Each structure stands twice: as structure tokens, then as C-alpha cells.
Amino acid sequence: MPTDSISSLLDIAKSAAQAAGKVVMEIYDSGDYKSYQKDDDSPVTSADYKANEVILAILKRKTPHIPIMSEESDNGALEVRKGWHRYWLIDPIDGTQEFIARSGDFAVNIALVEDNQPVIGVIYWPPGETLYFASKGHGAFKESRTENKRIHVRKFDDPEHDPVMIAISRRQARENVMRSMSDHRTYQTYPTGSCSLKSCFIAEGKADVFLRLGVTGEWDTGASQCIVSEAGGNILAHDFSPLSYNERNSVTNPDFIVMGDQRVNWQTIVKYTTGDTE
Numbered sequence: 001m002p003t004d005s006i007s008s009l010l011d012i013a014k015s016a017a018q019a020a021g022k023v024v025m026e027i028y029d030s031g032d033y034k035s036y037q038k039d040d041d042s043p044v045t046s047a048d049y050k051a052n053e054v055i056l057a058i059l060k061r062k063t064p065h066i067p068i069m070s071e072e073s074d075n076g077a078l079e080v081r082k083g084w085h086r087y088w089l090i091d092p093i094d095g096t097q098e099f100i101a102r103s104g105d106f107a108v109n110i111a112l113v114e115d116n117q118p119v120i121g122v123i124y125w126p127p128g129e130t131l132y133f134a135s136k137g138h139g140a141f142k143e144s145r146t147e148n149k150r151i152h153v154r155k156f157d158d159p160e161h162d163p164v165m166i167a168i169s170r171r172q173a174r175e176n177v178m179r180s181m182s183d184h185r186t187y188q189t190y191p192t193g194s195c196s197l198k199s200c201f202i203a204e205g206k207a208d209v210f211l212r213l214g215v216t217g218e219w220d221t222g223a224s225q226c227i228v229s230e231a232g233g234n235i236l237a238h239d240f241s242p243l244s245y246n247e248r249n250s251v252t253n254p255d256f257i258v259m260g261d262q263r264v265n266w267q268t269i270v271k272y273t274t275g276d277t278e
Helices: 006-030 046-062 096-101 174-178 195-203 222-230
Strands: 035-037 043-045 068-070 086-094 107-114 117-125 130-135 140-143 148-151 164-169 187-192 209-212 234-237 256-259
Touching (some): 006 046, 006 086, 006 107, 006 117, 043 046, 043 096, 046 068, 046 086, 046 107, 086 195, 086 222, 107 195, 107 222, 117 195, 130 222, 140 222, 164 174, 164 195, 174 187, 187 195, 195 209, 195 222, 195 256, 222 234
Parallel strands (some): 068 086, 164 209
Antiparallel strands (some): 035 043, 086 107, 117 130, 130 140, 140 148, 234 256
């Protein structure tokens, strides 16, 4: 079927992300939303639920044969999901805390996972009307009001000695991040918001590495992993093992690292410690 081609599915994901982003911005600008606390103490808003409704409606209409896993839906046990060869993986608003804080650093994430690996990644940043996207084997791209280009991680002139740019949260203390970095390197920091936007900034070369400690779900990394990988980087668990998708009953991620230039020996730079490095 034509709608099953990767390019067609990518177009569907892009349109769904932008449609959700439009609704989210209307709610964001009006300030008319309700906030709730999940069982894990993470925040969720009525805007998250509305974005989820918009995305699900589009995907179910255009790809009714493809299952959907979303942060804001009941996804069932592995016994139900394990037969999925291909499925959509969604985070309607990545950076809900940033949405509430009105920093503008939040995004809509949609991935297509095939045989347990992301093959399409779409991340839409509504306040900047900016779309990051990739499909496996076809590169990563950025579209905005001012540019439309293929993106790549930053290549170090000297992978062993050049200063490293670390993506961190705007409200995060630099010293908390530095506890997890080797003392044998020079660092700079690039403050920004949600996990997925940090990953996009690494994919386009604005930052080089991001270490995420704390609870996240597979929907927090699916789209990012495809985009970062196609831009020449990688996302791995904190022990540098691969992330898994739909292979466990739990859909939570281990702590993970987003890395740019793969000529850099990141295992000599990132020291896994516990602490606030979001």
C-alpha cells in the first residue's frame, strides 16, 4: 500500500505533529488549561491530553492498521504489544514542566518503531514553528520559517582535546552536570529545555552531549534517537548499551546519554553518577 512507504508515513507524522502543535500553542497562548500530577509525580496538563487526541485521531484515520503507543494512553502489557512489527510511539508534549513554566521549551514527539528500532523521528517545536525529522537511511533535517536544511552533529577539529558543549536545562546548576563529566576536558554549557529539544540541538551541532538521569519513557527517546543517529550521533543507555523499544513490560528508559561526533571517545568523558543532571 502506498501509505505504508516510509516517506508517506513520515509525511503523516509531520502533519500530525504540526496539527498537535497548533492546538498546543492555542492553549499555551490562552493560558486556559488544567494541571495534574501523575502517580510518578510528573506533571501533565489538559494540553497534553488534547495534543494526544489530535495525534491519535490523525494516525488512526490515516494508518488504522498501525498500533499506537503514547505517554498519555493505556498501552497494555508486553503480552499484548510483543506482536507489533511496526507501531507509532508518541509523546504529545515533551517538556510539560517547561510548558507550565512558560519557557517555550517544549515539543511534540512522534516516532515510528519497526522491529524494535525507531525508523522515523519527528519533533516539532511549536513556539518556534520548527520541525526536526528523519527517516532511517535518509538523513536528518530541520524546517522552519527561515531555513530548510539537512542537519549534522558538530564535527570536532580535534576529537581528543576540543572543548565539549553540554546541553543542560535552563534552571539547572552547572556544578550538578559537571559531577558526571571527566576532569580532563574543557566544557561549555548550552542551556535549553525539554529532552527532545536538547537532542535536536545536538543533531544540528549546537551542543555535543546530554546526560539524562531520572525517569523517562521510551516515547522520550524514540523520535530523538532516529534524528540524532541520522545526523551522525547516537543515544545509548548510561552504561553505553543500546536502548530497547517494546521489549520489556516496563516502557521506562534507563538513564541515557545523547552524543554527537562519534569519533569522540565518549566513555572517557561521561562518568555515570547519580544526581540532578537533567
